[in-house]
Amino acid sequence: MRQSLGRLLRGACLGFLVLAAAPGARATSLSGAYLAAMQADFRNDYVASAEYLDRALAIDPQNVGLMQNSIVAHVAAGDVAGATGIADRLAEAMPGNQIAVVVQVSDAIAKEDFAVARDLLDEAGPSVTPLLAGLLSGWVEVGMGDFSAAQERFDLLKGNAALEAYGQYHKALALALAGDFLSAATILANGEDGPLHVNLGALVAHAQVLVQIDRDGEALEILDEALAGGIPNAVLLDLRDRIAAGENVAFTRVTNARSGAAEALLTLADALSSSESERIGLMHAQLAAYVDPGAVEARLLAADILEREEQFDLASQALAGVPPESPWYMTAEIRRASTQSAAGDTEGGIATLTDLAAAYPEQIEVQSALGDALRVAERYGEAAEAYDAAIALVPDPQPVHWVLYYTRGISNERAGNWPAAEADFREALVLSPDQPMVLNYLGYSLVEQGRDLDEALDMIERAVAGQPDDGYITDSLGWVLYRMGRYEEAVPHMLRAVELTPDDPIINDHLGDVLWKVGRIREAEFQWRRALSFGPAPDLDMDRVRRKLEVGLDQVISEAGPGTDG
Structure with missing residues (x-):
């Protein structure tokens, strides 16, 4: 159910878009500030973008496009307070503007000015996404102390599965906040397609609600099922352990109207955090953290998006x-x-x-x-x-x-303690016998030491079977065959390794050595030149590669002495 709801949500919410201001040429300083802002925006550098847009607005204060872009930059950077004044100006210039309204409403809820928030939402009408408007309206009613009106607001969310499911989820949260845990448990348990676990928060809320009505066993079943299904989540693990230990677990998923509103914003942020709409998701996450500074999941989601955008x-x-x-x-x-x-x-x-x-x-x-x-x-x-x-x-x-x-x-090997490193690799293989990375690392190390080549070959063949499209592992297979003197057999594996990882200098150098040994001299020299063009590399002797181009591999091996055929 979670995945289908996410698709529906994305389709319902993409109206929250950014308009671009036309740069114009009325003043060089305006054009310069605008262009600098657009360059910063292209790099997802929200701090710089906000700064340049504010400079442009100081010159052209009535430009609605600049106002809108400035709000987006400020909110994305986590500076919601800096966006609120601009949102007020934009709302005056363009009544019903969705970005302005959402920021104004979030600011009013953060300040617990619920009457102002209600008026803003009612005046905005259809300009705000129906799901977000409905959820925020419900939590505003909670903030006004009218839980009956809040339930009515949540019940009005109908028309598709996403609207109804999230409306009922938030209704359950409001009921639980009011102390009606039995009704909340009934709603959370009886979704159309099973429990109303629309997101991770719903799982937490359901378990916490069940504990309040002494149904700890059911709460543990829900959490164990989620954990067994591959959700190794810190919150779920902590909650499960505390319930199992018999602790007095309270209902804390929402603690007041502000945290409920933050949950609503997080609902949108989570649904809109995919690559095609992640900036919109980022804005909703930052607004959620602003409305409720304790909304940790909003901070984590914002950080996740910012990391992907390299805004570290x-x-x-x-x-x-x-x-x-x-x-x-x-x-x-x-x-x-x-x-x-x-x-x-x-x-x-x-x-x-x-x-x-x-x-x-x-x-x-x-x-x-x-x-x-x-x-x-x-x-x-x-x-x-x-x-x-x-x-x-x-x-x-x-x-x-x-x-x-x-x-x-790896650390022991790099620190020069091979006996400890080999013991670690072999213990890793006891625990996970077919782990390609371990098989490759140990096998390749044995090859480089010129020992146990048959065992090394077996390890690397198993590693390739496990990860056939890994260029480094395929290179290891070609290299061990080379070190065993099986040059013709090594060629196809080395060619495949370069095909998979074409710009690695070591793999290209290895291919050159293999080609030399089968008499393909011109091709070997080409690969060595490629290795030089991609270098330097920490484990590649560039002078040795240059020497091979000067006198050939056989002479380099002869100069190095016995046991140095690689």
């Missing part, structure tokens, strides 16, 4: 607002560290994870994330120590833990 600083800001008491806190901090690193602040990301690991030393995912960050920063010895801490927290390793041994193995 803004994503970090969104994640920094997640409070430590939230079940999402560790996930948010791990993601924040990732965005810091992606933004170029590698040490800042490591510092964030180091602090998190000190605060939560018993959390495997935190220690593992720290190990990953240190490994990417090429601080391999420290990375191995972080993985040591993570593995120490696993008394009985399961197949899912193979990755801990694999990543520690």
Whole structure:
């Protein structure tokens, strides 16, 4: 049901669009500010776009296109307060403008001016998306203290499956907020296609409602089914553990009219966060976080979209607002560290994870994330120590833990401790015998050391069978055959590797060596030149490649001495 509702929602909500102002040529400064804003907008640099649009508006304050674009930029950047004044001006110039109304209503709800919000929605009429208008109208009535009127508003949402399902979901939330948990449970359990689990929040709400009426067992069944279905969600896990432990779990999915309105905005944000409409989804997520600063899922969704748009600083800001008491806190901090690193602040990301690991030393995912960050920063010895801490927290390793041994193995190998690395790789294969990445890494390492080539060949053949379209693994297969002197057999695999990963210098260098050995001299030289054009690479000796072009592979091998045929 979730997927079909999402499609319906996207079809119903794409009216929330951005108009472009015509640049004109009335003043060089106006044109310059506008063009700079459009360039920033093209890069999804919302902060810069908002700044330049505000400059343009200072020159042409009645330009409705500039106003609309400025509101979008401010809201997308998380500066809803900066958009409200512009929204007021746009509403005067273009009554019923959807962007202006939604920002004005969100601002009024955030300030708990529910009477103002109701008037704005009533005056806007059909200019606002029916689903959002209906949901916000219901929560405004809750804010006014009229739960009966709120139910009527939610019941008016009809016409298609999405409108009715989300209307009834929010009606259940309002009933639960009012203390009528039995009615809320009935609505959540009796959706047309089963329980009314329109999104993750509905799962949480349903479980919390059931606990209030002493139906803990049913709540656990709902959560266990979701977790077994592949939703390893921090909130669900935390809620399930607390219910199972017999804690007094309260209904907290919505705590007041503001959080209900934020849930409504999040409903739209989630449905509109796909690539074709993600800016609209981002705006709704930022508005939800503005209406209710405690709406953690809105912050996470905003951060997710901003990360995809490579706005890492803004994503970090969104994640920094997640409070430590939230079940999402560790996930948010791990993601924040990732965005810091992606933004170029590698040490800042490591510092964030180091602090998190000190605060939560018993959390495997935190220690593992720290190990990953240190490994990417090429601080391999420290990375191995972080993985040591993570593995120490696993008394009985399961197949899912193979990755801990694999990543520690990489760190040990890179730190120069091969015996420890080999032990880790082999333990990873005990846990997950057919894992292609482990088979390839261990097999290739054995080939490079010139030992156990038959075992290495078997490992790499299994890795290729598992991931036949991976150029690096296919390269390993060709390379082990080369090292075994089976040159003709190596050729098709090396050609396939270059086809799969055409711009990797090492793979091109390997293909050159293989082609040389089967007498295809001109082709070999072409591949070595390609390797030089794609280099340098950390594990490729560029001078050696140049020497092969000068005197040929056989002479280079002879100069290097016995045992150096690669």
